Amino acid sequence: MKYQMTLDYTIPFGDLQPYFDALRDGQALASKCDSCGIVAFPARTNCASCRDASMQWTPLTGTAHVLFRTDANGGSYALVKFDGADTTSTVALKNPENNTTIGTLVAPIGDAPGLWLTLIDTENEEHDGH
Amino acid sequence: MISNVSFAGGAMTPFNRRKDGSSFRDWARAAVQGALDDAGLEARDIDALIVASESDFFTMQLNPAALLADECGLIGVAAKRVEGGGASGHLAVHAGVAEVASGMACRVLVLGVEPSASHLKGADVGALYGLSFDAWTDGMTGIDSTSLYALSAQAFMARTGATLDDFARIAVRNRAHARMNANAHLPLDVSLDEVAASPVVASPYRRLDCSPLSDGAAAIILANASDLPARAQGRARFRAAVSAVDAVRLGERQDAGFFGGKQRAAQRAYEIAGVTAAEIGLAEVYDSYSGAQLQSLEALGFADVIAAERDGAFTAQGAMPVNLSGGLLGQGAPVGATGVAQVLTAALQLEGRYFGQQATHAPRYALVDTHGGIATLNAISILEAP
Ligand SMILES: [Zn+2]
Numbered sequence A: 001m002k003y004q005m006t007l008d009y010t011i012p013f014g015d016l017q018p019y020f021d022a023l024r025d026g027q028a029l030a031s032k033c034d035s036c037g038i039v040a041f042p043a044r045t046n047c048a049s050c051r052d053a054s055m056q057w058t059p060l061t062g063t064a065h066v067l068f069r070t071d072a073n074g075g076s077y078a079l080v081k082f083d084g085a086d087t088t089s090t091v092a093l094k095n096p097e098n099n100t101t102i103g104t105l106v107a108p109i110g111d112a113p114g115l116w117l118t119l120i121d122t123e124n125e126e127h128d129g130h
Numbered sequence B: 001m002i003s004n005v006s007f008a009g010g011a012m013t014p015f016n017r018r019k020d021g022s023s024f025r026d027w028a029r030a031a032v033q034g035a036l037d038d039a040g041l042e043a044r045d046i047d048a049l050i051v052a053s054e055s056d057f058f059t060m061q062l063n064p065a066a067l068l069a070d071e072c073g074l075i076g077v078a079a080k081r082v083e084g085g086g087a088s089g090h091l092a093v094h095a096g097v098a099e100v101a102s103g104m105a106c107r108v109l110v111l112g113v114e115p116s117a118s119h120l121k122g123a124d125v126g127a128l129y130g131l132s133f134d135a136w137t138d139g140m141t142g143i144d145s146t147s148l149y150a151l152s153a154q155a156f157m158a159r160t161g162a163t164l165d166d167f168a169r170i171a172v173r174n175r176a177h178a179r180m181n182a183n184a185h186l187p188l189d190v191s192l193d194e195v196a197a198s199p200v201v202a203s204p205y206r207r208l209d210c211s212p213l214s215d216g217a218a219a220i221i222l223a224n225a226s227d228l229p230a231r232a233q234g235r236a237r238f239r240a241a242v243s244a245v246d247a248v249r250l251g252e253r254q255d256a257g258f259f260g261g262k263q264r265a266a267q268r269a270y271e272i273a274g275v276t277a278a279e280i281g282l283a284e285v286y287d288s289y290s291g292a293q294l295q296s297l298e299a300l301g302f303a304d305v306i307a308a309e310r311d312g313a314f315t316a317q318g319a320m321p322v323n324l325s326g327g328l329l330g331q332g333a334p335v336g337a338t339g340v341a342q343v344l345t346a347a348l349q350l351e352g353r354y355f356g357q358q359a360t361h362a363p364r365y366a367l368v369d370t371h372g373g374i375a376t377l378n379a380i381s382i383l384e385a386p
Helices: A014-024 A123-127 B024-039 B064-071 B088-102 B122-132 B145-160 B164-178 B192-197 B260-273 B290-299 B305-311 B335-351
Strands: A029-033 A055-059 A063-072 A075-082 A089-093 A102-106 A116-119 B006-012 B048-052 B078-082 B107-115 B200-202 B215-223 B237-245 B280-284 B365-372 B377-384
Touching: A014 A029, A014 A055, A063 A089, A063 A116, A063 B145, A075 B145, A089 A102, B006 B024, B006 B237, B006 B335, B024 B064, B024 B107, B024 B215, B048 B064, B048 B088, B048 B335, B064 B078, B064 B107, B078 B088, B088 B107, B088 B215, B088 B237, B088 B335, B088 B365, B088 B377, B107 B335, B122 B145, B145 B200, B145 B290, B164 B192, B164 B290, B164 B305, B215 B335, B237 B260, B260 B290, B260 B365, B260 B377, B280 B335, B290 B305, B335 B365, B335 B377
Parallel strands: A089 A116, B048 B078, B048 B107, B280 B365
Antiparallel strands: A029 A055, A063 A075, A063 A102, A063 B200, A075 A089, A102 A116, B006 B215, B107 B215, B237 B377, B365 B377
16 A cells, blocks of 8 residues: 655753753754763763753854764765863755854754754864964 | 573574565575574574564565564474564574573474565665664764764774774674684685775775665574484583663763773673683673674673784784674675674584684684664673584
């Protein structure tokens, strides 16, 4: 048989709503553990390091360094370290034709609240002081 | 140590992409009948059914355990479904081991089945698999399974010095093993150059580094040996059944290339079984991607895996043959059935009854390794020869 199903989800984010609200505006809002100070981005509701459930919101600049990247037919993705975060994050690359390794968080493309990074040309900065 | 749970028998259907009009209900019936025949039992001898199926989106059937009990003539049995992503089948086996060990059930039938290939378009299955990680973060970037594994593999290569040639050798060898296995999806005679020339899926992974989407079913029966007929005496026994999770988001792991949850599960399994990694004589390992086989072997505690891989330790003639079934790369991956078939393979190898490539040196202990996510939910069993 042929059978088609369309599903229309409405999913509340609960305690993580502030992270997703900030992301919608292109802002990186991380969580910081009250006990050990570990900063997680994407934000968490409890600390992965010491398991404390008391977290504070802390904004990051949104700048990230690429550790590894992969290029696929469906898009390019990277494992990156956001400045100020103790964890790394997987992001989609908005301008994969750029081969630089520094980028900045931008508002998600489309309705899905994913992490998108625009790679920025760092040639001038790298030559500063040389 | 688990001492009273025996493998009583099992069977699997071919793993492939079905084009013959048969349904997953047909495959389930065939696997169950095969397992009953192998054990010398009848449907009425079974008192519990545990079904593994990863997703209702694939089968388009909620509550599949009740449906499949009915379909397989298992009237009045206890029934449940177990799910843990790619590890679903193996976790269902663990649930069966627990039921037998605890006395909850005497003879448990574990049935894994998945129409991963024929029901939906590959892109739709890929989109669903993308929700196997943290759906709100990784899932919402649109990143797919291959891309996440590719990032992890790069971190592994950077730390260990493993090369794409090492990955390609595994892609070639597992397909060669599959050529001895009549149930295998990809019994391919391919060369290292052909792996390196296959299309890029997510760099550095190419088409031949990836396991396929398959249809199929596998079933095994577990019991206390005293509850089995003569035909099913003297079979492989379970020594450990352990699972452990890792951080669900790759970016939160200390090393994105190391399968730490798998290491934790393996260490506990060795402790419970009272054996060391060096005593394992055969393994079926979760090679969803070529590099993942090497990453898994590292986490399972085998010494110097890169050198061992290059020296042939993991070949049929080596000290610790890996994936003689062909693994996921060669035998295929109908998700719910995958882990059940891995355990079936290990048990038959230990009993000297395996239908495909056999190990040159008969193993005393075999290890089975399966995971969901990117080694996020890890299931490990250790079995001992009769
Ligand atoms: Zn903490």
